[in-house]
Amino acid sequence: MEFNEPAGENVFDHSKVVGRPTPRVDGPLKVSGRAPYAYERHDVAEGQLVGYPVVSTIAQGRITNMETEAALNAPGVVAIVTTLETGEMPIPSDMNVAPLFGGAEVAHYHQAIGVVVADTLEQARAAAALIKVDYDVTKGSYDLEAAWQEKREDRSDPVSRVGDFEAAFEAAEVTLDQEYRTPSQSHAMMEPHASIAAWKDGKLTVWTSNQMIEWTRQALATTLEMDPEDVRIDSPFIGGGFGSKLFLRADSVLAALGARKAGRPVKVMLPRPMVMNNTTHRASTIQRIRIGAQQDGKITAIAHEAISHTFPGGDGENAISQTQKFYAGENRLIVKHLAEMHLPEANAMRAPGEAAGLMALEIAMDEMAEKLGMDPAEFRAINDTQVDPEDPDKPFSERHFVECLNRGSEAFGWGDRNATPGQRRDGNWLIGHGMAGAYRGSPAQDSGARVRLQPDGRLIVETDMTDIGTGSYTIIAQTAAETMGLPLDMVEVRLGDSDFPVSAGSGGQWGAASSTAGTYAACLALRSEIAKKIGVNDTDSLTFKNAGVRTGEKQMTLASIASEGEIVAEYTMEFSDSRDEEIVSTFAAHFVEVGVHVATGEIRLRRMLAACDAGRILNPITARSQVIGGMVMGVGAAMMEDLAIDEGRGFFVTHDLANYEVPVHMDIPDQEVIFLDTLDPQSSPLKAKGVGELGLCGVAAAVANAVYNATGVRVRDYPVTLDKYLDQLPAV
Numbered sequence: 134m135e136f137n138e139p140a141g142e143n144v145f146d147h148s149k150v151v152g153r154p155t156p157r158v159d160g161p162l163k164v165s166g167r168a169p170y171a172y173e174r175h176d177v178a179e180g181q182l183v184g185y186p187v188v189s190t191i192a193q194g195r196i197t198n199m200e201t202e203a204a205l206n207a208p209g210v211v212a213i214v215t216t217l218e219t220g221e222m223p224i225p226s227d228m229n230v231a232p233l234f235g236g237a238e239v240a241h242y243h244q245a246i247g248v249v250v251a252d253t254l255e256q257a258r259a260a261a262a263l264i265k266v267d268y269d270v271t272k273g274s275y276d277l278e279a280a281w282q283e284k285r286e287d288r289s290d291p292v293s294r295v296g297d298f299e300a301a302f303e304a305a306e307v308t309l310d311q312e313y314r315t316p317s318q319s320h321a322m323m324e325p326h327a328s329i330a331a332w333k334d335g336k337l338t339v340w341t342s343n344q345m346i347e348w349t350r351q352a353l354a355t356t357l358e359m360d361p362e363d364v365r366i367d368s369p370f371i372g373g374g375f376g377s378k379l380f381l382r383a384d385s386v387l388a389a390l391g392a393r394k395a396g397r398p399v400k401v402m403l404p405r406p407m408v409m410n411n412t413t414h415r416a417s418t419i420q421r422i423r424i425g426a427q428q429d430g431k432i433t434a435i436a437h438e439a440i441s442h443t444f445p446g447g448d449g450e451n452a453i454s455q456t457q458k459f460y461a462g463e464n465r466l467i468v469k470h471l472a473e474m475h476l477p478e479a480n481a482m483r484a485p486g487e488a489a490g491l492m493a494l495e496i497a498m499d500e501m502a503e504k505l506g507m508d509p510a511e512f513r514a515i516n517d518t519q520v521d522p523e524d525p526d527k528p529f530s531e532r533h534f535v536e537c538l539n540r541g542s543e544a545f546g547w548g549d550r551n552a553t554p555g556q557r558r559d560g561n562w563l564i565g566h567g568m569a570g571a572y573r574g575s576p577a578q579d580s581g582a583r584v585r586l587q588p589d590g591r592l593i594v595e596t597d598m599t600d601i602g603t604g605s606y607t608i609i610a611q612t613a614a615e616t617m618g619l620p621l622d623m624v625e626v627r628l629g630d631s632d633f634p635v636s637a638g639s640g641g642q643w644g645a646a647s648s649t650a651g652t653y654a655a656c657l658a659l660r661s662e663i664a665k666k667i668g669v670n671d672t673d674s675l676t677f678k679n680a681g682v683r684t685g686e687k688q689m690t691l692a693s694i695a696s697e698g699e700i701v702a703e704y705t706m707e708f709s710d711s712r713d714e715e716i717v718s719t720f721a722a723h724f725v726e727v728g729v730h731v732a733t734g735e736i737r738l739r740r741m742l743a744a745c746d747a748g749r750i751l752n753p754i755t756a757r758s759q760v761i762g763g764m765v766m767g768v769g770a771a772m773m774e775d776l777a778i779d780e781g782r783g784f785f786v787t788h789d790l791a792n793y794e795v796p797v798h799m800d801i802p803d804q805e806v807i808f809l810d811t812l813d814p815q816s817s818p819l820k821a822k823g824v825g826e827l828g829l830c831g832v833a834a835a836v837a838n839a840v841y842n843a844t845g846v847r848v849r850d851y852p853v854t855l856d857k858y859l860d861q862l863p864a865v
């Protein structure tokens with residue numbers, strides 16, 4: 134089934150289930166510990182051994198020797214696989230650039246170079262420590278500032294250029310020219326990467342924790358040089374991913390190699406201190422933004438130039454992407470530079486591009502509004518655009534950013550703030566208010582599902598879609614229930630198994646809109662099967678309702694129709710290029726109140742509010758959870774998160790949760806989320822878009838702007854930690 138024109142009126146416009154605040158259907162399993170995570174799947178394969186990773190302790194160079202004898206003789210050790218014995222292994226180069234395993238070359242710190250398989254974790258870990266590795270060390274490159282100074286004036290290969298930016302900026306009545314810095318960040322999801330691997334008759338099954346089942350099945354087959362048909366991936370429950378589990382990671386490869394050599398199932402978890410340097414991260418950026426405007430606030434010139442680091446051959450962080458679309462302005466310049474460095478692979482992390490880009494752009498907009506003497510929300514509204522600013526013939530499908538600004542302002546009481554910084558006090562706290570706009574694209578991916586109507590009338594939905602804590606189980610169940618006229622508790626959803634039809638997977642905030650579209654397509658196919666079964670030619674003449682189907686005068690239960698055996702239908706929703714004739718994106722406005730201690734400079738969040746425009750909200754409970762989770766992550770980005778680089782040794786020093794700080798409950802105040810009541814027929818049959826990444830976008834800048842409003846000190850170098858402003862606080 135092809136989605137090749139905007140959705141017309143359909144069952145979701147008269148919904149009884151979709152759009153209702155529905156607690157997640159997997160909630161009881163989660164809170165009672167019965168939703169097993171990858172490392173806990175003790176029942177899937179008998180006789181599991183434990184593999185402990187061996188990782189490089191240099192960032193660049195070559196392994197000359199690995200001494201494994203002492204480890205092999207250690208208690209409980211069954212097998213050891215080293216990177217020297219496997220030789221180089223293929224890299225699935227459409228997704229990744231860093232090797233996961235194999236060969237003598239070390240490309241980054243904590244690259245996996247071996248796995249020790251033993252009866253217990255303690256035995257494997259103790260033996261791994263006995264392996265001696267000799268290296269020839271080479272010096273890598275780790276200096277983003279130096280790379281920026283070299284490339285700062287190079288505009289020879291811009292991402293885009295519209296009009297004459299330089300002339301318009303020169304002529305503008307009010308201008309801003311500033312640089313902003315964002316550090317590398319780690320996904321720091323709750324559940325570390327983990328896999329159990331078992332071989333049988335040359336076929337491999339991996340029970341793991343992964344966002345994109347089909348990508349990973351293909352990648353594992355490529356890496357191990359196998360037929361993808363002989364690889365099965367299963368990942369029904371995932372303790373967070375944020376992009377770190379989009380791809381095959383070393384845990385799966387080590388488990389597969391360890392299991393092959395040991396001749397028994399092997400499970401491998403990446404210990405937390407290995408996660409930051411062994412897996413991917415969001416690259417650090419330096420961003421220069423120039424904005425020129427007329428005195429009335431209209432932007433006439435805007436330039437965003439950014440550099441980020443990348444593993445050689447990679448794509449870095451697309452920090453400029455939102456600036457191509459977000460605000461109006463006739464003269465525009467977008468430049469992206471890459472600095473190849475020998476850090477671990479930089480790749481996607483929640484809202485890749487926009488999250489880091491808006492951290493800069495939305496401070497710049499705040500600074501510009503102040504220069505204009507204009508309210509920052511009003512300044513943004515004045516520069517709203519309903520068409521692509523780079524290509525005015527291309528409209529946005531639905532864009533209600535100004536309504537986000539208005540609704541958010543009103544609910545937050547934005548009008549009461551004092552625009553002059555450093556004026557508000559509450560006891561020992563300086564009070565500040567900040568806001569920011571948010572933009573995030575909302576792509577779609579083809580998504581398939583299989584539905585099985587059971588003889589007892591229940592419906593089983595099977596798709597390799599994943600639920601990374603987002604609520605996929607619930608919205609897919611709601612979609613199937615709605616389309617088939619079933620109560621929610623008669624629908625069972627099974628996810629994350631590569632034996633199921635290939636879905637969109639969880640990434641790029643495309644999961645909800647895409648996977649529900651695939652479920653809808655499969656249910657429509659089932660409706661046709663049911664019509665055939667009861668001898669009706671025109672499926673549209675059937676009404677599916679109350680676990681039954683009605684045609685004219687006749688009414689029968691779905692159970693009675695399937696009484697002789699299950700009825701199965703499978704279908705894929707394919708999103709055609711016509712979806713891209715308009716820009717499908719999501720928008721939000723964030724408002725934040727902070728207190729900054731007058732003496733210590735400590736920041737305390739006091740209130741947060743987001744107003745979001747993301748099409749039909751399929752489930753207000755799970756969507757809200759996505760947004761408030763994103764807001765928490767934005768607080769981390771604003772105030773804490775920093776993968777600090779040791780430029781001598783070439784690795785992230787802050788590689789555990791004691792050093793890489795993320796917000797805890799005590800850091801987070803009341804959060805409010807408003808969803809605009811919008812529909813986007815261009816986006817999907819359900820007229821829905823993504824919210825999972827939108828919730829993060831813009832938040833950090835809103836916090837930074839609030840700190841500025843509280844203190845009068847402008848920090849343009851994230852995270853906003855007190856060493857960067859303490860000496861400039863207003864005199865007590």
Ligand code: MOS
Pocket residue numbers: 344374375376377379481482483484485639640641642
């Ligand atoms: Mo997302 S960064 O595509 O998980």
